[in-house]
Amino acid sequence: MNLAKPITRPSLHAELVDRVRELIIEGTLEPGTKIPEKDLCESFGVSRTPMREALKVLANEGLAVLEPNRGAWVSTVTMEELEATFPVIAALERLAGELACAAATDAQISEIRSHHEDMVACFSTRNRQEYFRANQDIHDGILAAAGNEVLSQHHKVLASRVKRARFLANISDERWQQAVQEHEGIIAALEARDGAELGQRLSEHLANKFTALKARMA
Amino acid sequence: MNLAKPITRPSLHAELVDRVRELIIEGTLEPGTKIPEKDLCESFGVSRTPMREALKVLANEGLAVLEPNRGAWVSTVTMEELEATFPVIAALERLAGELACAAATDAQISEIRSHHEDMVACFSTRNRQEYFRANQDIHDGILAAAGNEVLSQHHKVLASRVKRARFLANISDERWQQAVQEHEGIIAALEARDGAELGQRLSEHLANKFTALKARMA
């Protein structure tokens, strides 16, 4: 018999990991600030036990820092951390590009193209918010098309640490234009299913993004 | 005043994460078996709270699987997981090779060479145990020489998931010989500080290792 899927209630701590992670990534909990354990417990209507379990997991992912006897803090985003993180993301995206060219379905590729076209439209109206969403959809789409769950997981963790850097959005129009052009090349390589080329372009795209960021900071 | 470092007692859960992780990696806790929460608590002389916090972290790393209301289990090592994991490790080692060639000190390089020579000696006497240790020292050394903490962390998590596959040790003598030769090339590229070459060789080394493993399994 196989009438229905087994009922699985997600545990509190797993739910909290996702919810609090979101609060950190989208910036409601700001880098460098204390994570108000008690307040969060009250907001979510749970006791301290599952919340503290969740904070340990988030600390392991690098989004929180636990100070002995002083509680949990949202980790800061330092230039040194970004300097170390970008190349790793680039390496993973390079692999994702190579795998995606081999494994993507035509439907996946055309879906990625449609995100690309959305993104270009957002660029023409300089709609930053929606541009970033479309941009992320493209990169997520390539990861998904690569069909490697381990790769996706690690990329997600690393991307979450970078995304919190609000100043990333503070891009010059010149660099913005360049980024859109790089994306044209990325889409072209994907549609040609040229894995080496796509990997190369994705890697360079990340490197350029970081170079621009550093220039902007200095 | 700066007479001494502040005293920091590691929290129980952090200590437990490391200790239980070791039990899983070295195989005392076998893949697919139940993690005896109560017994572990008694062995370590702690209550269930910090142990359960540790298990959540290990589950997040992929070493354990939590089944709702049924406790924690050591995750199994499937061929599908290895198939997904090896390319990611290869991508990270490729990056490590590139960075190491640029950043390694001469002392680090000569230390890696000495591990290499140990390894060759172990090969000549077919000492599997020590060979694997020396082999790991080489790869860890390259990661350390790369000087990228984010890279090291993610490599460590992925490597820990693979290391538990006991059958990895079950290598043919032919493949073993080939692996030693590949290592010669790796050391040569490192000493020449040819990053692209080293990255390429490390990546291929991993790919060959996995190909040999698959052949052995089939």
Add this chain to the structure above:
DNA sequence: ATACACAATTATGAATTCATAATTCAGTCA
């Protein structure tokens, strides 16, 4: 006022307790 000492308060780490779900086991019936 300002710096300090010390009590009161609060937050944290970890053990314990409690309700509930899963498992084991004895007893019953075919």
Add this chain to the structure above:
DNA sequence: TGACTGAATTATGAATTCATAATTGTGTAT
């Protein structure tokens, strides 16, 4: 014997409690 039922036991998830560390607040002396 072997499958089923339901009580007893055990394990799990989560709340609560408790000891201790950190912080805050108040009074005192300079």
